[in-house]
Amino acid sequence: MKSKAVLIREAGANLPYAKSKPLEIVEIDLAPPKAGEVLVKIESAGICHSDLSVVNGSRLRPLPIILGHESSGVVIELGQDVHDFKVGDHFTTVFLPSCQNCYECKSGIPANCSVGAKANASGQMISGGSRISIEGDSVNHYNGISCYSQYAVIDERSLVKLPSDIPFDIAALFGCALLTGIGAVRNSAHAKEGQSLGIWGLGGVGLSALLGAVISKAAPIIVIDPVESKRKLALSLGADIALDPKDNLRNTLAEGVSVAIEAAGRADTLIAAYESTARGGTTVSVGLPKAEEMFSISALSLVADLKTIKGSYLGSANPRIDIPEFVKFWRDGKLPVEKLLTSTSSMLQVNEAMDALDGAQVVRQVIHPHK
Ligand SMILES: [Zn+2]
Ligand SMILES: [Zn+2]
Numbered sequence: 001m002k003s004k005a006v007l008i009r010e011a012g013a014n015l016p017y018a019k020s021k022p023l024e025i026v027e028i029d030l031a032p033p034k035a036g037e038v039l040v041k042i043e044s045a046g047i048c049h050s051d052l053s054v055v056n057g058s059r060l061r062p063l064p065i066i067l068g069h070e071s072s073g074v075v076i077e078l079g080q081d082v083h084d085f086k087v088g089d090h091f092t093t094v095f096l097p098s099c100q101n102c103y104e105c106k107s108g109i110p111a112n113c114s115v116g117a118k119a120n121a122s123g124q125m126i127s128g129g130s131r132i133s134i135e136g137d138s139v140n141h142y143n144g145i146s147c148y149s150q151y152a153v154i155d156e157r158s159l160v161k162l163p164s165d166i167p168f169d170i171a172a173l174f175g176c177a178l179l180t181g182i183g184a185v186r187n188s189a190h191a192k193e194g195q196s197l198g199i200w201g202l203g204g205v206g207l208s209a210l211l212g213a214v215i216s217k218a219a220p221i222i223v224i225d226p227v228e229s230k231r232k233l234a235l236s237l238g239a240d241i242a243l244d245p246k247d248n249l250r251n252t253l254a255e256g257v258s259v260a261i262e263a264a265g266r267a268d269t270l271i272a273a274y275e276s277t278a279r280g281g282t283t284v285s286v287g288l289p290k291a292e293e294m295f296s297i298s299a300l301s302l303v304a305d306l307k308t309i310k311g312s313y314l315g316s317a318n319p320r321i322d323i324p325e326f327v328k329f330w331r332d333g334k335l336p337v338e339k340l341l342t343s344t345s346s347m348l349q350v351n352e353a354m355d356a357l358d359g360a361q362v363v364r365q366v367i368h369p370h371k
Helices: 049-056 114-122 168-174 177-188 204-215 228-236 267-275 299-304 319-331 347-358
Strands: 002-008 023-030 037-047 071-078 090-093 132-134 137-141 151-155 159-162 197-200 221-224 241-243 257-262 277-285 308-311 341-346 364-368
Touching: 002 347, 023 151, 023 347, 037 168, 037 347, 049 347, 071 168, 090 168, 159 168, 159 319, 168 177, 168 319, 168 341, 168 364, 177 204, 177 257, 177 277, 177 319, 197 204, 197 267, 204 221, 204 228, 204 257, 221 228, 228 241, 257 267, 267 277, 341 347, 347 364
Parallel strands: 197 221, 197 257, 221 241, 257 277, 277 308, 341 364
Antiparallel strands: 002 023, 023 132, 037 071, 037 151, 037 364, 071 090, 090 159, 132 137
């Protein structure tokens, strides 16, 4: 079937993207879903930093590619052997499919699925190949999702079913921002009640980490971001102290924080987070720095101060267990996801939305492919 979608042919265009227009609205052909795959109608899609990283060239993905990995919508057609979905089901997308069969998946860490990671890196579906073409030429999938599109063919292992009463703009955020941020706090850092916790970078993931820290009753919660409006938002969402990156956290909390979450995706911020981590504490890196960035710390401090540094991808989560729990938090009023939504716009405004994210003044924007 035909679908309008957002294509990128070349990375690294000049800013502003509203002028250079690296993202084109094109008409794609979608092949029918194969075994285990479904055809979906996308209703809402988030503008995430990982998409921007492909546009600006800091994260290499095979091009041309249809972008988008954070979305919600409705299943409209089933391929063969689809077990968990029926037509009409609502879903949120998860940007790493888990094969449920590799060593990592069988160890209970689907967020580390090696088969899914390989498929994502090659721009293919987890069961191989592409379902997207333009005039007969194959186009790559972004993380098996490619949801900046009116319709998409997605493997059911990339979807989590959601109740149909959750607004699509809220549902879209469950699979990336919330899973990554809350998962970093709960699954990677195992933050406990009364533990001091710092969060560097207040984008969609950093603020989601804050919501996770509030749910975990960490205290005090210290957030660090250069943008004043984001610091204010964080304070209204439950942060105890908000600092500018120029301030040294140890002037506020001399011993440092027990848990430090780096969500800015920068090596210098990761160093700041590590240096602000208390003795015996854990630094969790959740942002995606540029591939060439290195980070250097005192090797002695790692040992003598008994520190731990951890990477957290997809919130070290099991999406089909974690996301239904988030839905419950949201229903109970503990997860004010709507506060993370900065704006909604038409898919036609995708270049402008990338400019706004690059300018760091927004938290989460969503686009609507059918408007
Ligand atoms: Zn994302
Ligand atoms: Zn796997």
